[in-house]
Amino acid sequence: MGDLRSALVDSMAGAPSALEAADRLCRACVDVLGVDGASxxxxxxITTQGTFGSSGELSRRLDEYQFTFGEGxxxxxxxxxVPVIAADLSSTTEDRWPAFRDAVLTAGICAVFALPVGLQARPFxxxxxxxxxRGELTDRALSGGLVAAELAAAPLLKMMGSAREMADSAEGELGWDQLASLERVEVYQATGMVIAALNVSPDDALIRLRAYAYAHGLTASEAAWRVLDREANLHDDGWGSGGRAGDDDRD
Structure with a gap:
């Protein structure tokens, strides 16, 4: 176990930012634990606020699916x-997270292992x-994953702390910039356009954006960019019924 911890700790050494440290830790999980991806x-x-780190674009996309479908x-x-294990998403008995499951299987992933990151009993x-x-993690890989989850808390807390405690300093500004980069700003902007176009509530607008993403095999962020770039017609049947703001009601 000592060699696993050392390798994971060393992977983050000298990272210029908390986000880079998280990315390096995810890549080390792939190299050291023998998994195919990590995020x-x-x-x-209730929902994911953003992807803090990933081993690559596929892992980042898989994490996006959890926000897109609101499950995972x-x-x-x-x-x-507590850890959540899905060693065989293709099993007919695996009925958790149906939308996430289908999207992940389509992407070529058959097993997912989620390990809480946080302080004691307060995961964030x-x-x-x-x-x-498909298949369970080896004992070594699971033990290493739990160590990595423990280590992942440090750079995130550092980023959040620097943003809050040194808001007026250059380091604090960098912390806020990194936190802001986790937010899916394009999703909020796109839901605003859906609200205005269809005269629906914010919650309903997000539901429709997620439904559009699911129907087109996209993540919520990709669907949002289609809306922002005017590539999605908000008044076709794919977005559901709803009058435009200011339109008269009709029977």
């Missing part, structure tokens, strides 16, 4: 404060480990 999510148990092992791990995120093949 670190910031989450509150990361959210369950944060809510319950999760480390997700992905495998293309």
């Amino acid at each position: 670190i999510s910031v989450a509150d148990g 092992p990361c959210l369950d791990a944060v809510r319950g404060g 995120g999760a480390l997700d480990l992905f495998n293309r093949t």
Whole structure:
């Protein structure tokens, strides 16, 4: 176990930012633990606020699916404060997170392992480990994953702390910039356009954006960019019924 911890700790040494440290830790999970991908999510148990780190673009996309569909092992791990194991997403008995499951299987991933990230019993995120093949993690890989989840808390807390405690300093400004980069600003902007176009509530607008993403095999962020770039017609049947703001009601 000592060699695993040392390798994971060393992977983050000298990182110029908290986000880079998180990315390096995820890549080390792939190299050291023998998994096919890893990502670190910031989450509150209801939704994910953003991807804090990832081993690559596929892992980042898989994490995006949890926000897009509002379900997934990361959210369950944060809510319950315990690891959530899905060793065979292709199994007919695996009925958790149906939308997330279908999207992840389509992407070629068969197993996901979500490990809470936080302090004691207060998780504020999760480390997700992905495998293309089904099957449980080895004892060594699971032990290393738990160590990585423990280590993932430090750079995130550092980033949040520097942003709050040194708001007027250059370091504090960098912390806020990094936190802002986790937010899916394009999603909020796009839902605003949906609200204005269809005269619906913010919650309904987000539901419609997520439904559009699911129907087109996109993440919520990708669907949002289509809206912002005027590539999605908000008044076709794909967005559901709803009058435009200011339109007269009709029977």
